[in-house]
Amino acid sequence: MELLSFTAEETAALLLSIKVALWCTAAIILPGIFVAWLLARKSFFGKTLLDSLVHMPLVLPPVVPGFLLLILLGNQGMVGKWLNEVFGISIAFTWIGAVVASAVMAFPLMVRSARLAITLVDQKLEYAAQTLGARPLRVFFTITLPLALPGILTGLILAFSRSLGEFGATITFVGNIEGETRTLPLAIYTYTQVPGGDEPAIRLVILSMVIALSALIASEFLERKMTQRIRVNSND
Numbered sequence: 001m002e003l004l005s006f007t008a009e010e011t012a013a014l015l016l017s018i019k020v021a022l023w024c025t026a027a028i029i030l031p032g033i034f035v036a037w038l039l040a041r042k043s044f045f046g047k048t049l050l051d052s053l054v055h056m057p058l059v060l061p062p063v064v065p066g067f068l069l070l071i072l073l074g075n076q077g078m079v080g081k082w083l084n085e086v087f088g089i090s091i092a093f094t095w096i097g098a099v100v101a102s103a104v105m106a107f108p109l110m111v112r113s114a115r116l117a118i119t120l121v122d123q124k125l126e127y128a129a130q131t132l133g134a135r136p137l138r139v140f141f142t143i144t145l146p147l148a149l150p151g152i153l154t155g156l157i158l159a160f161s162r163s164l165g166e167f168g169a170t171i172t173f174v175g176n177i178e179g180e181t182r183t184l185p186l187a188i189y190t191y192t193q194v195p196g197g198d199e200p201a202i203r204l205v206i207l208s209m210v211i212a213l214s215a216l217i218a219s220e221f222l223e224r225k226m227t228q229r230i231r232v233n234s235n236d
Contacts, residue, residue, distance in 0.1 A: 006207075010200055012179055013187035014207065020095060020183060021163035024102040025156055028110050032159075033152060036114035037140070055108045062168025065104050069173040073100065097174040098181050102166045106159035113158060117151020118144060150223040157219035161212055184208050 006014070039051055057065050073080040074092040083089040091097045121144050129139045145152075167185040174181040176190060188204045191197030 032110035040118040066169035066172025101169040102163035113155030117148035
């Protein structure tokens with residue numbers, strides 16, 4: 001039973017992880033959809049470069065984005081110093097910084113999934129709506145977005161799951177501060193470094209696996225339901 005009993009510190013790490021993941025997902029939803037649409041529907045100079053920059057966090061060691069964030073948004077960084085001196089805002093070594101680090105690492109997953117979903121939407125439907133007088137913005141919200149919704153939801157859930165598991169960029173940018181930036185991965189790492197920490201580490205590992213599996217199952221379920229609904233509406 002002790003293996004299933006979570007301490008206050010472990011519960012705090014869980015709640016902080018969920019808080020960071022929710023804020024991360026909320027922060028990337030609009031820019032993620034916009035960038036996905038831009039890459040799926042538009043041709044412009046520098047498109048390949050933008051695509052590469054968006055997906056770069058997937059191939060870089062996670063500590064690299066974390067270090068770059070520290071240089072940019074740290075209290076002595078190029079932007080962070082200005083924010084701190086002018087507005088009194090400190091991002092590094094806070095839970096908000098953990099959200100930023102998670103968002104940077106999760107953003108490519110959101111864009112990749114949403115871009116594929118938008119690409120699969122038949123452009124003939126969009127062209128037909130435009131010929132009937134619908135403005136581009138209305139076409140997007142009434143045709144493109146609803147048809148791409150399953151992929152967008154999948155991207156959001158994957159981004160949420162990625163945020164829960166983020167370690168490298170987070171520990172580099174915001175550190176490992178108990179009650180402030182110590183999320184589940186950082187808590188697991190901390191327990192593995194202290195004597196007698198195996199049991200709490202195992203508890204958090206099991207919890208992380210359960211949450212990740214639940215998110216993936218939920219993603220698959222929502223995608224199937226939304227796809228079925230779209231097919232029914234199309235047949236009507």
